[in-house]
Amino acid sequence: MTDSYYPKSLSEALELRRETGAIPFAGGTDLMVRFRAQAGTLPKLPHPVLFLGHLEELRQISMDSSGTHIGASALLSDIGVSEHVHPMLSETVMLMASPPLRNLATLAGNIGNASPAGDAVCSLIALDASVVLASLSGERTLLLEEFITGPGKTVMKSDEFIREIVVPADQPDRYWYRKVGTRKANALSKLSLSAMATVHEHRVQDFRAAFGAVGPVVIRRRDLEAQVRGMTLDQLSRETEGIVDAYRPHIIPIDDQRSQAVYRLQASLNLLRRWIDLLMQGG
Amino acid sequence: MTTGISRSVPRVDAYDKAAGITRYIADIPVAGVCYGKLVRTSISRGTILDIDVPELPEGFWFISEGDIPEGGRNRIHMIKEDWPVFTNSEVRFYGQTIGILVGPDREQLIALADAVRVTYREQEAAFTIEEGLACRGGALHGDDNLFADYCLVKGDPESAFSRAHRVIEDVIETGFQEHVYMEPQGITVEEQDGKIVIHASCQCPFYIRKAVAPSLNRSLDDIIVRQAVTGGGFGGKEHFPDIIASAAAVAVTKVHRPVQVIFDREEDMCYSTKRHPSQVIFKTALDSENRIIGMDIDARINAGAYESCSPVVLQRLIFSSNSVYDIPNVQLRGRAVATSTIPSDAFRGFGAPQGIIAAELHMSHIAREIGMDEVELKRSLMVSKGSRTITNGTIHETVKLHEMWQRIAEVSGWHEKKSRYAPGSGRGMGAAFYLHGGGFTGSGEQDIIKARVRMVKRDDGIVEILLSNVEMGQGLQTTFRKIAAQVLDCDYRDILLADPDTDRVPDSGPTVASRSIMIVGRLVQLAAEQLKHKLHEPGAQESEAAYTQPPGCHWDQETLQGDAYPAYGWGICVIETAVDPDTCEVETLGVWTIHEIGKAIDEAIVHGQVTGGVIQALGYGSLEKLELKDGKFFQHTMADYIIPTTLDFPGVYSELVENPYPYGPFGAKGLGELVFDGAAASYAMAVQHAVDRTVSRIPVTPEYIMELKTHG
Known part of the structure; x- marks a missing residue:
């Protein structure tokens, strides 16, 4: 008891x-x-x-x-x-x-x-x-x-x-949440991305990305976010691969019953790239 | 509106199940019960040196090999004498039963089971098909690790290959699958009037009787099996209940109290049997105009540590490995390979899905190689009435696949979508064609099962059907009654049909192999027709019908030649998918099916089977990854072994085409497995089209798709 x-x-x-x-x-x-x-x-x-x-x-x-x-x-x-x-x-x-x-x-x-x-x-x-x-x-x-x-x-x-x-109360203008679960409902995450940003007059004023299930804790790199802040959309476009590469060493997933490290890393980076694309498209 | 027997009626079991009134075996209290807890091996291969059981409190017992009654066999009789009831020396797989602890308190049983210390001498084990074929660690079975090794030849393959302009090679692989029946395994065994009574959640009451009797050294009639309401089986309750029943029955003969064994979900997932993993290697010979002139097939299944029903599963796999195609010259070798995994066993489709997935994917790969539309390639080779099968038998019935294709292509928008979605565009269409032979393979119905059905009109005028096939969610309680009621011209609800009790009913065979309606339903019809003549005679009246092989069917079990099945169900499944470019997650946008099953006995029940079978197959094809790690299943909870929810796939479009079969009840053929056979292949081909990569194995997980996209 x-x-x-x-x-x-x-x-x-x-x-x-x-x-x-x-x-x-x-x-x-x-x-x-x-x-x-x-x-x-x-x-x-x-x-x-x-x-x-x-x-x-x-x-x-x-x-x-x-x-x-x-x-x-x-x-x-x-x-x-x-x-x-x-x-x-x-x-x-x-x-x-x-x-x-x-x-x-x-x-x-x-x-x-x-x-x-x-x-x-x-x-x-x-x-x-x-x-x-x-x-x-x-x-x-x-x-x-x-x-x-x-x-x-x-x-x-x-x-x-x-x-x-x-x-x-004060939050960036835009957000994008992507959960990649083991299925569509009642599922544990293989990985997830919670992304936020404010873009004003073609300039990134705020940029945040938090990655779930790809490290011992949720991965959020304020140092990398600071590097993106202040970029114009043109710069963001040119720097996309550099930003993705900068995140790469910090995303340190494992193989387990639900997924594989190599997939988790690749999908996380693809989602980050997609988020940056979405910002540039303004859509 | 549908009329006649196909018109749907309320299922007799539906209300109580939906309302939670139905009681399953774990819900029924048993006075003075002892619970049973299996003690299992914790290594995959080796020898037990010592079993150290802690001192047991009063009222607790440890039952093992030495407790088998005098003259009893320490072998469970399945198709032949097979798994040991208890092992005290040789270990062949992780989780093998060493003994059973019984006692009145479950908490104490768990603690005692944890305190049992077993010392082993461990040996190198083979887990995969390749390791099994290489006899890693020495052969486990015979000197070659083969439970079965079959060859088939159709036409003149040697000459075809000598004429070949090119040969396309391919390897298609499928994995384990867990049944995930809604209700885990459960059994209660007790003594009554000197007999052993077994209450079981099961598919085959007479199998349990046959399995248990030799271990107890008792006659078959001394063992009574009463089916408990069964919450799903899918093949997982075909032979596995034999395993638990044998151990529990030995315990009952020792402790003389009722013994109940109820698995929880995790125990069930870890230690129950699974679907056979398969590997099918093709070499296909093409002539200079890219016509298929010959095929060489090497099919292997991972049978696990004991034979179980693997040879029969392998037979169905190889007989299905040309699927619905008439390939002119074929040579085939099929092998059931022993490994140190839990013995693989029956699962909806029984080898046919593995054969059909291999055939469908291989045909689509050939089409990709030669730049031909895959459906056109397949349609050019489709069997028709009179075609020769891979076992040199004959297709006796009219095959309606071409008209079925016209119809399903239209409702799914196949041609428009197939031309609109460029390969690799992220959108894809897949179409699988398939068949399923109804009833036991070969001459099994005639030579082994010999089904009988009895029907009685009691003194009070009430009609009762007596047979041994079980309701396990597929609707038999309703459909058997409907067949009898249609003949007797009465209300189906007025006919009695109890859950089988081997002491009361004749053996109409196991509830497997898509045989219940086609074979047993026919006997219900025949028995009812006989009884009809006597219905208005006074007093109790009785009729009985026994199986006879349809005329014109020939089979030689020694050579595996002839008509492997008397008749087939036919199906087509079309699937539309969209693959996420970033994560390779797959959205299934549409599922369209069309089936020819002779005649539907109840349309709503048929549609329920179609939806259930297709979704279960889509789980197998996309989500249900089950890996072995050091001989244990890595995924063993519902959080890790992923089956579909209602959100994972859209509704299943389902259409039926009639083609009454003269030897089935009102023209009906088998259905339950057919509807599982094609969807996984269709899904794999839809993904293949969407990403323009060759998909060669299932499940087609996002991880696998990412791998294909990264490495080609």
Whole structure:
């Protein structure tokens, strides 16, 4: 049997988290799969669990001048249709899993699971999203890129959990999300690209590209993005292959059950090239 | 509007299944049950030196070879004595049964199974067809690793090759496929009145009886098999239930309590049988005008570690390897190769899909080589009534493929699209032509199965059909009733047809080989016709019909010569695809099919089979990659072994052409496998057209397409 805690409020949840170190459990769509046991037996969760999915305080999706605030336990199915949510994130979320899973799964869960193939993480990193970590000692806010440090690894402390995710209001004009899954629905990603840009008067003012499932963490290279910023479209056209080549060494996928490294690399670079083409066409 | 027997009626099983009322084997509680957990080998080849079982709590047992009742055989009788029930020495594949732990608590069973320590002497193993042929690590079977080695000759291939202007060589490969029936394997075995009663999710109740009896040293009548509601089979429940039933039955004779074995999905995917991987090597001789004058075929299948039904699968593969084409001079060698993988076994199509995929792709490759339209090439070689088959038999029926092609070309917009999409444009069209012989291969129905169907009118006037074929989702509970009701002129819902119980029903054979309607349905019709005369006589009345070979069919099983099948179903599948230039993902834009199955017994059921079979084949052709890594299946969860969802393919257009078969019920022929045979090839050819590269293997994954585009 697994010890479990069912707090009635956020403050009680924070207390239980500090006292017990129980693992935050929202929809359970990752945990219940990871710790499943054989037919007719209960899942073998190695830690006590702290249920958070039911706390209304954590389920809100709201907007203020700083951006969109998505509660840790907001459901993917709600995020996908919320008017406050950036369309790239909505698209990403609606391509995750299947309707029944989206009715249970949460954004904080996808982040906390810290899989390099976590689809929401890829788009959130492109959107410069932050996570707000709460504990009895107070709150701290980290860029998502800083929060996730490796496959399944985050900097979350044993008395903290994610309270909300903040997506800044100010975003580039254009975006393009491409998930290459194992099939069209209810699929894990072989690779994904969350790309954004602002082009004003034939000049690239902002350029972002985040690649999922092709490295130990989502790959976003702010140094390379800085090199693209400021280019005219003519320059962008001339430099396309140079940009693609600059990304190449940073995309370091593996062979696994779902795909092959050589494919993942080639398809990722092809998508980057396509994104640059789309910018030049203005379409 | 369709009239007569083809007109659709509500399926008798549909409501309860849709509403979740139907109870499958895992849903039925059994008083005092012991659960069974198989303990398996963790190496692929070698010898067991020691089995160390932890001390077992009261009420738990470890059952292994030594527990087989006196005089019982440690061999499971399939086509012949085959897999051992339990191994205590020789290991031939990863996941082979060593023993079965039984006890009342599943959690404890898992812990105990994990604590069993087995020491081995490991040996080098062969996993692929090439490694098997090379007898890597020494032969596993005989001295050449061949469970079967067949030769066929049609015409004078030697002379054809000596006259050849050029020879086109080709290698076509297909991989493993997992059945993914909706309900995993499950079985409950118990003692009742001194007999062994087996409740099984299965396709072939009488096979289980035959498999288990020798291991228990009991007579066939001492073993009673009752089919449990079966949530899909696709061939995966043809022989594999024998494996679990034998182990569980031995346990029951020892512990004298009911034993239940229910697999979960991962266990099922890891340790159940799969479709045979294949490799077909062609050499085709052309004359100076690029006419095909001869063909040399070398077909190999990966049979795995035990024979199972591999020789018969291989027979169907080689008999299908000229597909619907009359190739003038052919020499063929077919081999079933032993390897240290789980024995490959039956899967919808039973070798025919591998043969047809090879034939279709090879024909399309020839067309590419000689710059000819592939459909025109194929149409110029199509069989017709009176044509000679690869086994020197005769096509006895009128073949309607040309008129079917006219029709499907029209509805799919074939000619316009084929001319509009330049090769390599990213858009492609594929067309596969195929056939499937109904019933057992060769003289199997007459010499081995000898099907019988009984029908009774009870005292109370109610009519019951007694036969051994099972409902597993394909609609037999409805179609058999319809056939009887049509003859007896009554409502199909008033006829009884229970899930088979070997103690009550005659053996009408297994639910395999597209035989249930064509062969057994015909017997239902004949039994009903006999009973009709006695229907109004007082008291209980009975009739029985037994199989007889249709006149004019000849077969020699020794030489594999003659009519391999009495009649065929025919089909064409057209597929339109678009390949993403960046990721090589494939969007299937259209799927059009046309089939000739004699006569539909129920149009909605037929369309359900068409859609299901075609989508399953498209999964096989595009998504379902199943790789071996160190003898284990690399993909073994539903997250990694990818089957299609409703979003992956569009709706399947399906049309039927009638051509009643005089020896089928109301003219019906086989259907269940035919509809699987062509779609994978069609898909591969559509991709081939879209990317203008030679596609030589399935599944045609985006990874493979990228490889083709990068390296040619």
